[in-house]
Amino acid sequence: MIPVRLQIKGFLSYYDPVDLDFTGFDMACISGSNGAGKSSLLDAITWVLFGEARRNDDAVINHRAQSPKINKPAEVIMDFDYENARYRVQRMKYKGKTTTLDFFIRAEDEGWRPLTEATLRATEERIRQTLRLDYETFINASFFLQGKADQFAQQRPADRKRILASILGLEVWEQYKDEALKRRRTRELELANVEGILAEYASELNEEQDRLAALKALQQEHETQNALAQASKQILDQQRLIADRLESDKALLEKQSIEIKRLKSELDQKLDDLRERQEEQKTFRLQIANEVQIRAGHAAWLEQQKKLTELDAQAVNFHQHESKRQAPLLKIEGERASLQAEFNALSSKEAEIASLRSRLPELQKQVEEAKQAVAADEAQLQMRAVLEKDMQDLQAEKARAKAENAVLKVEMDELADHRKELQEIHGANCPTCEKPLQETEKQHIINDLTARGTQKAEIYRKNLKFFEGVDAQYKEKETALASLQRVEADLKLQQRLFDSKSEELTRSQADIEKWQADGLKRIETLRTSLKLEDFAADARAALAEIDKELKKLGYDAAAHARARAAEEAGREYQAQLLSLEQARSALVPLEREIETLEKSVDVSEKHLQTLEKEYQSASQKLNESLAASPDLAELQRTYRDLQEQVNSLLTKVGYARNRVDVLDDVKKQQAAKEEEKQEILKQVAKLKMLEKAFGKDGIPALLIEQSLPEIEEHANEVLDRLSSGMMRLTFATQREYRDSKREDRKETLDIMISSSAEERAYELFSGGEAFRINFALRLALSRMLAHRAGARLSTLVIDEGFGSQDAEGRQRLIEAINYVRDEFSKIIVITHLEELKDAFSARIEISKESNGSQVRVVAA
Template sequence: MIPLQLTLKNFLSYRETTLDFRGLHTACICGANGAGKSSLLEAITWVIWGQSRAASDDDIIHAGAEYVRVDFQFSSNSQIYRVIRARNRGRNSSLEFQIENGGDFRSVTAKSLRATQEQIISYLKLDYDTFINSAYLRQGRADEFMLRRPNERKQILADLLKLDRYEQLAEQAKDISKQFKGQAEQLELSLQPIEKQLEQKDTVVSQLTDLEKELIKFQLLQESDREKLLQLQAGEHQRQSWYQQLTWQQTQYQNLLQDCERLKTEQIELKNQIAELEKFLDREPEIIAEYQQLLSLQQEEETLSLKFQAYQDAQQHRQELEQQLIQQTNELNLQIQQRQTRLESLQQQEQELQQILSRSAEIQAGLEQLRYHRQRLRELDDLQHQVSPLLQRRYTLQTNIERVQARLTAQLEQLRFSEAQYLEELAKVPEIRQAALAVDAKIQELEKKQVYQKRIEEKGQERKSHKERLQTNQKICEEQLEELKEKLKLLQIPNPICPLCEQSLDEHYRHNVIYKTRNEQQEIQEQIWSFQEQITAYERDLQNLRIEYKQLQEELTSYTSLQQQFGQLEAQLEAVSEVNSKLKQVREEIARVEYLLSSELYAQDLQTELQLLNQEIQRLNYDEQTHALVRGEVEKWRWAEIKQAKLDDASRRQSAIDAEKPQLVAQIERLQTQLNQLRTSSEIQRQIERLERYLNELGYERSRHQNLINSLRQAQPWQLRYQELKQAKQQYPQLQNRLQQLEQLLQVRLGDRVTMKEQLDSLIAQMEKTTDNREEIQALEAKIQQQQRQIDEFLAQQGRWEQTLTQLENLQIQYEENCKQLKEVKKQYRIYQELAQAFGKNGIQTLMIENILPQLEAETNQILARLTGNQLHVQFLTQKAGRSNSKRKNSKLIDTLDILIADARGTRAYETYSGGEAFRINFSIRLALARLLAQRAGTALQLLIVDEGFGTQDSEGCDRLIAAINAIAADFACILTVTHMPQFKEAFQHRIEVRKTERGSQLILSN
């Protein structure tokens, strides 16, 4: 990735700026601390990957702004790309990805932000983690790799190389191998009972032959008895037919008797209804006369209702007109009252204005005093502007001198504190050595418990595997049991179908199959009970193993902390040898700082400048108290300026009042005239009078109307009587016809009753002559059923033996298939077991680290040689000898990643090198790691960013570091270095100066 152009809008300290990288090969980004140098680099990581040092995306938005936008153009693999990322505060981000095509950019943005991000990484072949650990050497993280413990370094290297993928593959291979192992054990267990069952095949064939002979004998006897039974059943069937016919005739005779009684009852009821109608028809003249009277009253009520409606409308119209008259009168009264109130208010304002206008001379005198004191205040303000910078500079110098003194005092206290710490460390050496021995003994004891815990875990896995196999077998048996239940349900249906051959079963074979199925069902149920007992036993064992495992796990929780504690104690013992030399250096530094403080020989240039400033301040002779008094006089006489403004306003208001008062008086008189006319001669008043005359002429009486309504209500029932009379005239001939039909039907039913009685007597006589054979039939049926039960038992036994023989044949096929499957499962188990070892930490992962370390070591030493003039050399070790033990003759090799650093005096620890030397070592290792990671990501490392301080380097070290960067410049398309030290500006081809202003950070590009 080669940067071309970066445009920022409201990003961190930048308001709006653009940086063109074209033509930049090696460039230095310089500026004061906090100016925004690192923010340029954070903008690149945010726009491409959406990540930065900020806790949230809203934090990168410039203070006071509502949105942020970064536009970045770069080239990769000879293709130019453009990425635009923007965000509004409190909302989601937007991402645009474009590719240059013929001078213009073409969008290749995906449907979602996540898909677009994945597309950018796919084109770049570089993710965020690889970038910050390769091309981007971030500030403050140069020594992060070196300061880790050896085993942690190896883990960091594995993480950078993304070897965790192989760890996941190893875990997956282990899980799959465990599954195949469990399948193999389950198959071996399932083969044992099959072999025992196959041994019973010869016995089953012999038993089946004997049973078939007995079955044929009983079937012949049964056929003879069935023929005799059929003859007897034919005679009994004829007798039952006559009996059913007699029963039906008796039922019909009873129904006929009930029908005759019902017709007689209905005849009586109709005669009663006809008599009632004749009485009602006799009142016809009276009902017609009352009905005519009702119609006359209704006609008169309609006439009065029309008059009432007209009376109501006229009353309502008069009320509306009276309301309008009242409303207009009130409006005129309100207008008159408003103008009178305004006139009174103007008179009161006129009195107040006269009081203000009377103080005109006093206000003019106050204004003269105000002008004089303001002129004096301006003179003192000019003098203050000259003195203020001098006072501020004096305060700054005094603060800096006090700060130097405080820094020396704090340094002295820190040195004395360090001296006390070194003395305490020397006193604790015997105690630390004894503690290390005690921790080592505890670690050895816990290692033994780890071995025992592993054995418990293996036992638990074994019990769990057996339990799972039993649960599988139990599930199979339960499924078989459900199938047998379904089979029994099918056999309960009349004329069932055989579940095996799909042919109809007769009664004999059906009982045989049911008996055999129930026996098989009982056997399977017993197997399920056996499996449940064994599962319970395994669960009890597993519970005990879990309790023991948990106890050991709690005891082993301190194992890691003890190892860390032992490593810390060893490091403390190794560091004791340096304490004496450091103590001597601290005491020399204490003596030097005490001399500076006692003689006040610090900050000499600041003290000289302070004396000159005090002389200049005395020459100007500025008095802050006099300045304050004059400022008070100005505030004192400002009332005259305020009063003058009020005086001018009073004059304007008096003129306006003089013009408005005559207009108000004329308006009041005009409104009074309109009010008098409205009450006497208005159109509304005339309409009201006309309505009153119309009401008098209408002549409507409310009492007469009410009496008529009451009479009409009393006569209303005669309308119902009239309707009932009409209905009675229609029903009377219908009821007479119905009565004649009932009498004719009753005569027919009586004749049918005599005929049916004769038929019943004839059937009873025939039944008495027929013989009853039911007892003989029942005895013969009982004998046949006994024979059928015996045959069913033989058939059930035959079915069981045949099913057993079929099961043995199926078991033989299953046995052969299971043997083949067992062979294949064992093969797969061995394959995945080997894959788990190959993908594990001691397999491909270790091999990859060991293969890459020589390349990393050679690359590091090549860069380090340029930085140190071939004075330092780095070596990586992946194994070392473990702790010696009196009980063990040979020490065990431990996996590690130690870094040995050698110079002209030999090999020394990393901590013994100075800050400049340590930085050069860190820089070399980080740069070598950067190259290797970029190569493994499948992309060339064309951009290098060094965001590290050079303050730890002396002049020669800085020259070597700059020379090394320039020496490797040919390997990169663009190198950016970040520093706040001014002396490095001229060391690079180009400079990008960052300055912080009121308008945000600004960039200045120079050669």
């Protein structure tokens, strides 16, 4: 993994965006004052790749970016090359929110193709799988973080082995072991299944003799029940033939019953027809007996009809003359309606004028009141300009104080940050003048910063109190201005009221004057004319002439109505005369039909009596036969029950025979399953061997054993340079148990140091010697990781240790780094010492500015 570009914004001490390009150098040092942000640069790399830094969660967000007004995220973007591909990781964190993480790979079209998974954890796992190492391996081998030079050496032996296995890429053997375990468990499940099946086969074969005996018993029982069923069937068939004959007799008897009912129905119909004809005969004879009376009434009706015809002609003449009255009558009524409508309209107007006269004083009073209200509102509105000017002045004063407070807030925050930074510094240079800073001088500066902050805070609080006073005055003016707005609205209302009432007063006075001039005279004229009925004189004269002619005709409408009623009453004699003639012509054939019906009724009654006697005799015989016959349904149930038993036994026999026959197949399947079981047992044994081989005490342990000499060699090459050949490192993989009775040895990974013909454990060294051992050991691990097949990590970062060495020791460290520089694509060293800066081909300078840490790359 080779870093290409690092972009930081809002992360720890970095507020403004910082863009660091790694392509311009192979080896560089990072320099800067204490607290400038050197280690934060490395935190950005571990945070963006693994989500790990010295501080996590919201603590990684720059304190200024966290403020509610700004609320910017911590964001780090890193581009790196790995195994001939370029990747990008982007991690972002807002205060109080979940971290977002995106992973990309450079596509052929120079764009970025996303590799981001559905969740944060899944994406982090994707990054770890791509790099083939986790955070712990990264900081143990490639990153020498501040205060963690002994990260690897201080681990327990088991953890050293685990980290070494990760550096060597031995995780794949754990995957092999898991796969072998997975396959073994699958085979063991298959084995358990096969053994279960074999147990079922054995249990089934143990039942062979019982199954044969059960088959024989069922066959004998089936033969017995089948014989009983056949005998029952013969009896049932005989009884069915008898039942069929009885059913035929019953059907014939039913037909006779239907025929008797039909004949009775025909006889009833004939009797009804006979009675109906006899009633008609009686009616006809009665009509013939009243012949004289009917003919006399008919003659009187004809005379009345003649008289009515004469009156109808006289009525037509009368109505022709009477229709002439309509024209003059309509003209008279039309004239009356016109005069009455005009009179009604003038009467309404007269009432309206009377109402107007009564309202004039009140209307004049309302006009005067509205005029006075308008004048009063106009006087109040003259204060608006004064209030608006006062409010503008107050707003300007508030804006000035608010702007001053904003400046004071920034200055107070900067003073607080400066004071906090000084409080956290111990025994370092002044961040302003770069000179050594004594404790008393530091406290003096802190006190000065505190006093300046207190002074600015006092001004800030005074401005806040000033805001309260301005707000109160502004609110008072605003309330007064709002009341003037209500006055303005009232002015518009009063002006409209004044205009409306003035217009209404002028209109009312004009209406009264017009009425006095015209309307009063006209209404009196109309009242007199309607009362005397002196209008439409021509129409009234024409109507009198028509009435005189009608009187001469002498037409009596009442006599005409009586004649019409008498004619209508006599019309029934016309119908009676017609019925008389019809009765006389129909009586003879009707009497012949009655005689025929009487003879037919007599014949039908005799035939019906004969059929009823025959039906009674046949019905009695059928009932006797039915009573003597057995219960056919019971016979059917008996046969059905026997047949069901036979069928059930037949099914049981078939099932029992199948249970016997299937045992041959079971024996064959048992043999096949036994062979399958033996094969699975062989596979399980092989997989157990593979599990042990792939486990930590198998192949990985051998590979670690094989790698230790190479690590020792790399470490001793560096340690030899750092100690002038006085120190040498070895690994001990076994040691004796504390229990002296145990003859075996304990697996371990201890670090032993030979110095001055004496071998001591690593834990007995301290100070500069311990650092040289740690440095040599960590550098050896980094070289191993840089050469690891399939997961090369060609970057070395050192943020540790030069201050613990004297001048000669520091020079040897530089030589050791130069010794291995060709094995790494990038080497970055953080130093606080000016004398070491020139030892590197490039320098990354970190400075603390007002807008956060800034980065600048400088060539040596």
